[in-house]
Amino acid sequence: xxxxxxxxxxxxxxxxxxxxxxxxxxxxxxxxxxxxxxxxxxxxxxxxxxxxxxxxxxxxxx
Amino acid sequence: xxxxxxxxxxxxxxxxxxxxxxxxxxxxxxxxxxxxxxxxxxxxxxxxxxxxxxxxxxxxxxxxxxxxxxxxxxxxxxxxxxxxxxxxxxxxxxxxxxxxxxxxxxxxxxxxxxxxxxxxxxxxxxxxxxxxxxxxxxxxxxxxx
Numbered sequence: 001x002x003x004x005x006x007x008x009x010x011x012x013x014x015x016x017x018x019x020x021x022x023x024x025x026x027x028x029x030x031x032x033x034x035x036x037x038x039x040x041x042x043x044x045x046x047x048x049x050x051x052x053x054x055x056x057x058x059x060x061x062x
Numbered sequence: 063x064x065x066x067x068x069x070x071x072x073x074x075x076x077x078x079x080x081x082x083x084x085x086x087x088x089x090x091x092x093x094x095x096x097x098x099x100x101x102x103x104x105x106x107x108x109x110x111x112x113x114x115x116x117x118x119x120x121x122x123x124x125x126x127x128x129x130x131x132x133x134x135x136x137x138x139x140x141x142x143x144x145x146x147x148x149x150x151x152x153x154x155x156x157x158x159x160x161x162x163x164x165x166x167x168x169x170x171x172x173x174x175x176x177x178x179x180x181x182x183x184x185x186x187x188x189x190x191x192x193x194x195x196x197x198x199x200x201x202x203x204x205x206x207x
Contacts, residue, residue: 004176005130012179015127016186019120023190026113027197030207 010050017046084204093202097195098156101187104198117194124187125158133180134170135162148181154188156195 007015025039089108097104102118105111129135136149152159162168168184171177200206 002130004132004171004174005127005180006176007127007131007179009179012131012176012183016124016183019124020186020190022116022120023194026117027193 010054013050014047017043017050021046087202089202090199093198094195097198098154098191100157101155101191101194104195105201108198108201110201117190121155121187121191121194122158124183124190125155128180128183128187129162129168131180131183132171132174132177133168133182133184134172134177135159135168135184137163148185151185151188154190154192155184156188156191158191159188 021039021043024042025035029035029038093104093108095104096107100118101121102114102116105114105117134148136145136152138149139145170181197206
């Protein structure tokens with residue numbers, strides 16, 4: 001049996017953000033320039049959202 | 063102007079002209095169908111090479127990383143509502159889902175937190191593939207370039 005892949009919560013979230021942003025950018029906009037900017041926008045929102053949610057959970061715990 | 067060249071065209075007055083209806087062709091069905099079966103292929107057969115390859119890379123990366131993390135691949139079921147929704151998400155991956163079930167992979171390891179990430183990766187891959195297949199349909203129908 002192969003060893004299962006071990007990703008940290010953050011790295012898993014960043015990989016997810018990257019893949020989802022690529023698909024969102026391609027499917028939601030018409031021109032390559034718009035696709036690129038929208039994909040980058042989604043990626044930043046994903047990552048900032050993860051960090052913000054992490055701090056909110058830290059504040060709730062403390 | 064050929065009908066296939068346009069969607070919403072902004073006029074000098076700022077108003078938008080509704081897209082002209084496209085004649086029905088086999089591509090209306092083939093593009094989303096193959097796009098669902100093989101991620102990105104719906105774009106590739108319409109000569110959107112880069113878009114197709116990026117979609118294939120993104121969906122396959124999520125799906126296979128999910129499997130590598132021992133995520134669960136749901137089977138058709140009538141049990142818990144979340145299990146049914148999980149199946150709907152998974153089936154969106156098309157051929158990837160069919161092959162995975164055929165080789166009996168994706169059994170899941172519920173005692174590991176990372177495996178739960180994997181399960182979500184696999185569901186997300188299926189949902190993103192559905193979005194991509196619909197986009198392939200929009201390209202085929204002329205609603206999008």
